[in-house]
Amino acid sequence: MNCFEEDVPMPLSPMADYFSSSLINVFVMAVAESEIPIDESKVLPLLKNKLLPICSRFSSIMVTEKNGKKVWKQVDVNLKDHVKIPKFTSNNRTLKLYDQCFDEYMEKIAMEQIREDKPLWEVHLFKYPTSKCEGTFIFKLHHALGDGFSFMTTFLSIVESADNPSIPVKFPSSKSSTSTNGMPKQLSQTASVMFKSAVDFGWSLLKNSLIPDQQTPLRSGHEDVGFRPMRIVNVSLSLDSIKEVKNKLKVSVNDVLVGAIFLGIELYMKAKNHRSRSGESTALVLLNTRKIRAYIPAKEMHATNSTAPWGNRFHFMHVPLPMLSHNKKLNPLEFVLDAKKNINRQRNSLAVPMTGVLLRLLNQIKGPQAATKYMYKIMNNASLSISHMVGPSEKVSLADHPINGFYFMTVGLSQSMTVTITSYMGYLRVGFGVEEGFIDEYQLKSCFEISLQMILEAAKNLPI
Numbered sequence: 001m002n003c004f005e006e007d008v009p010m011p012l013s014p015m016a017d018y019f020s021s022s023l024i025n026v027f028v029m030a031v032a033e034s035e036i037p038i039d040e041s042k043v044l045p046l047l048k049n050k051l052l053p054i055c056s057r058f059s060s061i062m063v064t065e066k067n068g069k070k071v072w073k074q075v076d077v078n079l080k081d082h083v084k085i086p087k088f089t090s091n092n093r094t095l096k097l098y099d100q101c102f103d104e105y106m107e108k109i110a111m112e113q114i115r116e117d118k119p120l121w122e123v124h125l126f127k128y129p130t131s132k133c134e135g136t137f138i139f140k141l142h143h144a145l146g147d148g149f150s151f152m153t154t155f156l157s158i159v160e161s162a163d164n165p166s167i168p169v170k171f172p173s174s175k176s177s178t179s180t181n182g183m184p185k186q187l188s189q190t191a192s193v194m195f196k197s198a199v200d201f202g203w204s205l206l207k208n209s210l211i212p213d214q215q216t217p218l219r220s221g222h223e224d225v226g227f228r229p230m231r232i233v234n235v236s237l238s239l240d241s242i243k244e245v246k247n248k249l250k251v252s253v254n255d256v257l258v259g260a261i262f263l264g265i266e267l268y269m270k271a272k273n274h275r276s277r278s279g280e281s282t283a284l285v286l287l288n289t290r291k292i293r294a295y296i297p298a299k300e301m302h303a304t305n306s307t308a309p310w311g312n313r314f315h316f317m318h319v320p321l322p323m324l325s326h327n328k329k330l331n332p333l334e335f336v337l338d339a340k341k342n343i344n345r346q347r348n349s350l351a352v353p354m355t356g357v358l359l360r361l362l363n364q365i366k367g368p369q370a371a372t373k374y375m376y377k378i379m380n381n382a383s384l385s386i387s388h389m390v391g392p393s394e395k396v397s398l399a400d401h402p403i404n405g406f407y408f409m410t411v412g413l414s415q416s417m418t419v420t421i422t423s424y425m426g427y428l429r430v431g432f433g434v435e436e437g438f439i440d441e442y443q444l445k446s447c448f449e450i451s452l453q454m455i456l457e458a459a460k461n462l463p464i
Contacts, residue, residue, distance in 0.1 A: 015312035033133035200351035259336030264448035
């Protein structure tokens, strides 16, 4: 199965072009935690027989033609070049020391670039036990290859059911998406909708071009922040506990988590003795723009009129962080309700697709470099980004290795803080990628854990 015909160079999509430039160079790191020690002999067959056939981009390199246009060109893949196995000198380390080794290794490979003379992905095998597992698979994939939706479909295609490998893994189901490829179906073209969309688009245009978020304990303002070292921590929590809040407030799981993230940020700001913000801070929440959000087999993603095509199919929604005065009492549930209100407004606004149209026009009129600069400003002018991926609901096995934990992290975004949310097997993993030496990752993690407890406790007092 191919994303395009063999031996015919395929132009990069505009988004892939933006994410593989000197300004922005973004990777996705997917982490799968194995219950058993890793047997490396089973990895190469997995890559050859399952990964490579999914999409030809996994066996293609990015080349620049004489006219300056970037294209994908298929090559022969030496799989051994794509498998990395770190070695440590001592075998007498404790789990705590291996945890530290793992964190440092993640930081190291997050900063490394992949050679351009081979396909833009790698698999790292951390063959040492940590406090979470017996061994760890780390997939590093360039964002030009696809987005989180494409990569999750890839993961679902290469794993098996841990309970019964002969039965295909169930693809997580989801409701139909409110696509931003056109007018949301539930909205009519009324003056009110058009006015709100114009206001939202004007505001996002100002934020993207002229009004960056102010510098705070969460935004350094460094122009090269996407190329600076980052630290990664994550929190595991029960999906059922989040659903209790979701059901009582009649919101989504994502609303609860974004509200908890915003509350955690407020607590972190206070812990750093930061004064109330005089200007607005914003988060970029990623929105899948496919017609459906439910995963489909990879073969169907490559169909001509696919409802969930392969590639980078997303936009950013600008969501303002709540601003509290010193005198206002902190109500944890207000953060959730405020997140729901602002996300729904952006999701149902035409501002998001209008920004996409603006990027395409910039690309066509002024060229990819101008569009890339605008995309860079979109990210660099905001304080953080948040993305959410739905993973398998059942336990899966990767190359005969039962997986007990799974999460991902986006690296290379031009922001001091990136937040990712991944569901797997009834649990959620919330990851924080932060600029090293600027944000205290452990204090931020603690503030998020406290914010979750505050929201859970507040929700318990609500009537059913």
